[in-house]
Every structure is written in C-alpha cells, then in structure tokens.
Amino acid sequence: MASTVTMTVNGKSVTGAVEARTLLVHFLRETLGLTGTHVGCDTSQCGACVVHVDGKSVKSCTILAVQCAGADVMTIEGLAKDGTLHPMQEAFRDNHGLQCGFCTPGMVMSAVDLAKHNPAPSEQEVREWLEGNLCRCTGYHNIVKSVIAGAKAMQG
Amino acid sequence: MYNFEYHKPTSVADAAALLAKADDAKLMAGGMTLLPTLKQRLAQPSDVIDLGGIAGLAGIRKEGNALVVGAMTTHAAVAHSAEVKATIPALAHLAGMIGDPQVRHRGTIGGSIANNDPAADYPGALVALGATVTTNKRTIAADQFFTGLFETALDAGEIVQSVSFPVPEKAAYTKFRNPASRYAIVGSFVAKGPSGVRVAITGAGPTVFRWKEAEAALAGSFTPAAVEKLTAPSSGLNSDIHASAEYRAHLVGVMTKRAVAAAG
Ligand SMILES: Cc1cc2nc3c(=O)[nH]c(=O)nc-3n(C[C@H](O)[C@H](O)[C@H](O)COP(=O)(O)OP(=O)(O)OC[C@H]3O[C@@H](n4cnc5c(N)ncnc54)[C@H](O)[C@@H]3O)c2cc1C
Ligand code: FES
Ligand code: FES
Secondary structure, three states: OOEEEEEEEOOEEEEEEEOOOOEHHHHHHHHOOOOOOOOOOOOOOOOOOEEEEOOEEEEHHHOEOHHHOOOEEEOHHHOOEOOEOOHHHHHHHHOOOOOOOOOHHHHHHHHHHHHHHOOOOOHHHHHHHHHHOOOOOOOOHHHHHHHHHHHHHHHO | OOOOEEEOOOOHHHHHHHHHHOOOEEEEOOOOOHHHHHHOOOOOOOEEEEHHHOOOOOOEEEEOOEEEEEOOOEHHHHHHOHHHHHHOHHHHHHHHOOOOHHHHHHOEHHHHHHHOOOOOOHHHHHHHOOOEEEEOOOEEEHHHHEEEOOEEOOOOOOOEEEEEEEOOOEEEEEEEEOOOOOOEEEEEEEEEEOOEEEEEEEOOOOOOEEOHHHHHHHHHOOOHHHHHOOOOOOOOOOOOOOOOHHHHHHHHHHHHHHHHHHHO
16 A cells, blocks of 8 residues: 655655555655654654644654645754754754753754744743653753744844 | 555545545544544554645634634634634634644644544533534534534534634633643633523533533623632542542632633
C-alpha cells in the first residue's frame, strides 16, 4: 500500500515513498534524514516534534505524511541561513535556554511561530504558548528568557 | 499503527460515498484524537477518509442572529476570529483554552463534538448556547446530540458539516483544567440567550449535562449570589485519579459561580 508523496521541505521540493500510516516525523527523519526533529513522547504531549506546516506549528508525530502532500514544511534544519543561526536559535544559545537539548528543536520551532504573531510576548504569554512543549532539564526559566530575547531579535 | 487505505475526497458527497462503500472507514478531521487512537492500536479502520480536502467545511460566518462555524474550523481559527470575539467572546475564549497551540492548529469543532470526550470543552458551549448541528443528512439540536460517554446521535454514515450558535445576550465559560492535558476536570458554560438561561457542565459526568437547578436560580437573578448556596449532587459523576465525584460536584458549583461573574 506504499505510495509516493511530494511536499516542500525547507524550501526544496521532495518526493518519497510512504505508507498511508507513515507519520510526518518519520518521513522527515527516516526518509529525508532530517533528524533535528525529535520524537519525545509519540503521544502528542511533549512538542519535541514540532515543525511548521504551511506556516503553522504542529506536532509532526500527530500528522500523516500523506496529509502533507503539497504542503510547505519547515523543520529546525531550515532555520539557519548560510551557516548563520536564526535569531531564535542564537537567543537560546545566548540565554542558556537548553541543557540536554532534546526538547530544543520543538521549542525553537514553537517559539518562532509565536514570535511571528506576537513580536513582543510577555513572560506569561510565552509560558502559555509553550504549554505543548515539555522540557525535563531547564525548569523553563531560561527557555522563557530565550524566547523573549529571540522574538525581539527577530524584529531587528 | 495498523495500515489503512487513505482517501482525501473533495466533497461531502464523495466522503459519504467512500464511507458507505468501505468495510470500516473512519473520518479524519485534524487527527488530534484519531491518530493517537490508531497509534495505540485501539482501532483498526480499513479506510481513513481525510476531510481536509473539502473546501467550504472550514469557516465562520454570521447568519441572521446566529454564528455558523464549519466542522473543519480549527480551535485556533475560532479563538482568533474577530467575528467570534465580537459576537460570542465566550466561544473564542473556550477555543483558546483547548490543549496547546499545536493542538489548536489542527483540532476542529466537528472532530471534538463527534468524539464527545467527557472532558472536552465544546460540548458545554453547544448545549449552553442551544446550538444546532447540521450534518449531511439533517439538523440535530445540541440537547439531543450528546447521548453518552463518547456517544453522539450521529449515524455511521453521517458527517458533521457545521454548528450554528444563536448569539446570546451574555455567556461565559470557566474550566478547572487538568494541568497535564488541559482537558476539563470540570467546565461550566453559562448563557443567557434566546432559549433562556442555560448552564452546561462538562468534564464532571459521562457526558455534558444541564444543571437545571442553577438555571432556575439564575433565571430569577443572573448573579453569582443566586448560585452561591446551591450544591450539585455527586451521584453519577466521574471519579478517577484526577478528582473524586464529590470534588467534581464541588467544582461544578465553584466554576458556575465564576462563570456567572465573568458573564457579568
Ligand atoms: C495534547 C492534547 C490536548 C487536548 N486538550 C483538549 C482540551 O483541553 N479540551 C478539549 O476539548 N479537547 C482537547 N483535546 C482534543 C482536541 O480538542 C481535538 O479537537 C479533538 O481531539 C478532535 O480532534 P480532531 O478535530 O482532529 O478530530 P479527529 O481526531 O480527526 O476525529 C475525532 C473523531 O471524530 C470523527 N469526526 C471528525 N470530524 C468529523 C465530522 N465532520 N463528522 C463526523 N465525524 C467526525 C472522527 O471519525 C473521529 O472518530 C486535546 C488533544 C490533545 C492531543
Ligand atoms: S513526540 Fe510529538 S508531541 Fe511528543
Ligand atoms: S533541555 Fe533537556 S529536555 Fe529540555
């Protein structure tokens, strides 16, 4: 029951074989080798797998690859340009917004989505927005600082 | 996840035809409940019919004195809609409290009500606002729609197309969230509108229900004080690791009082 699916990933058109049940995250990691997107819980809770589909942050463990046929997908690998980190990635580095780094790709993708709609989020707004992103290391404090700084840097 | 045949029809008629033809087909809206269920192998449909390709199923419009929300409208779209905020702000507020942003980007009103999770938020809004559900076959009043735990009045071949909410004079929703899942441990939606005062309780019982005693008290005086002394009976309420039936009964009173205060 395999078929092929074509979508745009990080600005490039890609085509690959999938089963109907193949999740987007598995297509990204296993077929395309884009292992920056992580699987934490596989139960739609943790947000380690967050990517953008048509400009909106979604959990790639809870969407089928076939549902994304024709879609524009952006993963953590698509953020840095010509070897320069995206301002949100830079902000996570500057503010020590990560420890083990497992949650970070999802955090950054979620944060970039927030900053697009809310260029100057308050601490409360950041915490509410990150409800679907779990971190087992940092206690969130520096993540929140990073997101506020990253959102600001994205405007400049 | 077991494999299945995937379809993405472009009209409700085609979706209904596929549904009728397959052995054991499942409709899919945003997949926010369906995919986790399939991953746990709690279901093994032969076919999955994605409603995401049907133009016209998503959207919000004003029709007379009602707000009509298409089945495929996401929680995020309802939460951010200027139209919803202007006409039924309580509905936008409710949608903005569902799960997290990524769930709200995919989850839909049609999927939420068809699933009828006892802890879901939307059933409270439909019942309190006296909404009407339009399917590809008929219209169903909210009072008749939610029939039991994960049960609705929908037939096997029936597809929800939209929900029509009469615009109330005032309304508010308050929920006591499960801090992990954000689902309602108890939610209370109060509304004063064309069909009188209604109080719909979600999360507390096997399915949404109206708290008639509070409705009667609020019909006399729509103030928090009117419900201050009422206690909801705990018999028949859910009891689980999150909250006992007695605690839920207590929360029904507290959430209702707060909702009335918020409705102003
Ligand atoms: C982490 C997490 C947190 C959540 N928190 C909350 C919360 O706080 N409050 C809350 O209310 N919900 C919550 N949800 C559920 C969420 O609101 C989803 O909207 C809901 O699960 C339905 O998802 P969906 O619209 O993607 O439908 P799907 O998962 O695609 O479908 C759900 C069911 O409805 C059927 N269906 C879908 N569309 C139709 C239609 N048009 N006609 C007939 N049948 C249809 C499907 O066949 C399936 O059986 C949460 C979910 C997750 C994953
Ligand atoms: S892996 Fe997708 S939400 Fe945890
Ligand atoms: S840095 Fe380790 S999980 Fe967040």
